[in-house]
Amino acid sequence: MDSAYLIETIIKVVVILLVFSALAGIGTYFERKVLAFMQRRLGPMNVGPYGVLQFGADAIKLFTKEDIIPTGVVAPIFKIAPVITAATAFMAAAAIPFLPSFEIFGYEVHPIVSDINVGIIYILGVMAVGLYGPLLGGMASANKYSLISAARAAAVFISYEVVTGLAILAPIMMVGSLSLIDFNEYQAGGIGNWIVWSQPVAFILFWIAAFAETGRTPFHLIANDHEIIDGFGTEYSGMRWGLFFIGEYANMFFISFVIPLLFLGGYGDGSFLGALGLLAKMSFFFFFFLWTRAAWPDVRPDQLMWLCWKVLMPIAVINVVITGFVMMF
Amino acid sequence: MSLEAFNNRNVTEGDYFLCDIEDYPQDGWGKFKRVVKRTFRGELFVGLWVVMREMIRFDIHTIQYPQEKMPIGPRYRAVHQMKRLWESDTERCIGCGLCEKICISDCIRIDTRIDENSRKEVTEYTINLGRCIFCGYCAEVCPELAITHGGEYENASDQREHFLLYEDMLTPIDKMKAGKQLEFEGFGSITPHEDERVKKTPLAY
Numbered sequence: 001m002d003s004a005y006l007i008e009t010i011i012k013v014v015v016i017l018l019v020f021s022a023l024a025g026i027g028t029y030f031e032r033k034v035l036a037f038m039q040r041r042l043g044p045m046n047v048g049p050y051g052v053l054q055f056g057a058d059a060i061k062l063f064t065k066e067d068i069i070p071t072g073v074v075a076p077i078f079k080i081a082p083v084i085t086a087a088t089a090f091m092a093a094a095a096i097p098f099l100p101s102f103e104i105f106g107y108e109v110h111p112i113v114s115d116i117n118v119g120i121i122y123i124l125g126v127m128a129v130g131l132y133g134p135l136l137g138g139m140a141s142a143n144k145y146s147l148i149s150a151a152r153a154a155a156v157f158i159s160y161e162v163v164t165g166l167a168i169l170a171p172i173m174m175v176g177s178l179s180l181i182d183f184n185e186y187q188a189g190g191i192g193n194w195i196v197w198s199q200p201v202a203f204i205l206f207w208i209a210a211f212a213e214t215g216r217t218p219f220h221l222i223a224n225d226h227e228i229i230d231g232f233g234t235e236y237s238g239m240r241w242g243l244f245f246i247g248e249y250a251n252m253f254f255i256s257f258v259i260p261l262l263f264l265g266g267y268g269d270g271s272f273l274g275a276l277g278l279l280a281k282m283s284f285f286f287f288f289f290l291w292t293r294a295a296w297p298d299v300r301p302d303q304l305m306w307l308c309w310k311v312l313m314p315i316a317v318i319n320v321v322i323t324g325f326v327m328m329f
Numbered sequence: 330m331s332l333e334a335f336n337n338r339n340v341t342e343g344d345y346f347l348c349d350i351e352d353y354p355q356d357g358w359g360k361f362k363r364v365v366k367r368t369f370r371g372e373l374f375v376g377l378w379v380v381m382r383e384m385i386r387f388d389i390h391t392i393q394y395p396q397e398k399m400p401i402g403p404r405y406r407a408v409h410q411m412k413r414l415w416e417s418d419t420e421r422c423i424g425c426g427l428c429e430k431i432c433i434s435d436c437i438r439i440d441t442r443i444d445e446n447s448r449k450e451v452t453e454y455t456i457n458l459g460r461c462i463f464c465g466y467c468a469e470v471c472p473e474l475a476i477t478h479g480g481e482y483e484n485a486s487d488q489r490e491h492f493l494l495y496e497d498m499l500t501p502i503d504k505m506k507a508g509k510q511l512e513f514e515g516f517g518s519i520t521p522h523e524d525e526r527v528k529k530t531p532l533a534y
Contacts, residue, residue: 291377294380296373
């Protein structure tokens with residue numbers, strides 16, 4: 001391992017951290033604006049022109065608020081839980097190619113921290129570890145609503161890992177690799193080569209599961225909306241709560257990158273247009289997260305479990321079997 | 330639009346119709362059919378389209394409050410005002426004390442004396458806005474239409490007792506001279522064109 005590689009990797013890591021921390025903040029602004037427009041409101045308007053500096057004001061508030069550790073909580077676990085959520089969200093970014101490789105000053109840059117050969121498994125695995133944030137945070141909080149929320153979050157996340165894994169299995173069988181770069185190469189021929197045309201069921205299943213993995217609205221059960229309680233984050237304040245928030249939004253951005261990379265051709269042939277195409281697809285999927293939040297109600301926990309185990313998982317298994325038969329004959 | 334459509338409770342006529350609610354399926358096959366039907370009916374996309382339509386239409390209903398305010402009706406009962414007589418610009422209040430008597434939250438205090446011309450004069454008049462419930466009885470009971478409600482509703486205070494003095498409520502004399510005193514049209518005021526309905530008192534019995 002030469003030092004140039006080391007320096008390059010560190011620079012990439014820092015850039016991804018900075019860019020996606022900022023994007024998480026800007027994402028909250030977009031979410032509030034989009035939700036407001038869909039509900040005939042204006043959203044944040046006072047901080048900066050059209051409220052664009054609102055996330056700056058929010059960041060100042062989060063950073064300067066008192067960090068309260070309530071009595072009765074298990075302090076070390078309570079403190080480490082938000083870090084787990086944020087850290088695992090960013091760790092998952094290591095295997096995601098955000099853009100095609102490009103040359104800068106004659107030096108070829110691959111905008112992926114590490115093209116490991118188990119890329120998808122790594123991303124899904126690390127995102128699954130993110131479950132420990134809500135789970136430990138809720139259990140350590142000494143608050144019954146946090147505990148309920150933590151239990152619900154664990155049930156949802158673990159159940160939908162099954163759907164995600166089985167849904168992604170069929171495309172993996174077709175491509176024959178776990179690296180997202182190889183997925184992209186497989187679909188580089190153009191729109192006709194996209195995996196979504198040969199695996200529409202897997203695409204829909206993965207998309208549905210993505211909502212559960214990120215805890216977004218049709219499956220937004222990690223917040224106890226029915227008890228008007230924020231869920232596992234009830235006892236958190238200041239930047240620890242902010243870390244949960246950054247983790248959630250970074251997760252949304254990363255899963256919005258992963259879906260087009262897996263099913264919709266990624267950055268295509270690696271041209272400038274292809275890179276723009278990936279960003280456009282990512283923006284659509286991120287926007288869809290906000291769109292559904294304005295349009296759809298939450299489902300009940302038992303309906304969620306029913307949907308996962310009795311509907312989505314059998315369909316995913318059948319999809320895998322059919323894919324296998326088609327590939328064999 | 331008239332209210333008749335809403336007041337007519339006779340469900341056998343008009344646009345009323347029974348909702349077509351199916352019975353719950355009893356067996357597994359029926360439940361399965363219901364799930365399939367609901368899944369492919371595409372109602373989720375209707376919801377998506379509705380919110381997207383509103384976003385494109387951009388018909389924003391927000392009122393940015395400190396900069397913009399809603400118009401309030403003339404009958405709105407906000408902070409009180411003391412009116413002056415149009416003819417002589419003097420105060421209308423005759424110090425009868427009816428408003429103090431009728432005030433159900435006991436927030437009006439009035440004090441009077443006999444002045445040099447042997448006329449009753451108001452010396453002290455306060456309304457404790459912290460207690461006032463803005464019921465409008467004082468304006469209704471006032472025989473001279475002196476105390477009325479105004480349209481000023483921003484009366485936040487940093488104390489529980491927030492007293493309104495007589496001088497604060499009274500129409501400023503320069504505003505009166507400019508003829509800009511607004512008559513209250515709400516609770517207790519004279520209905521419009523009342524003059525035309527006045528009849529001579531029948532004296533011949």
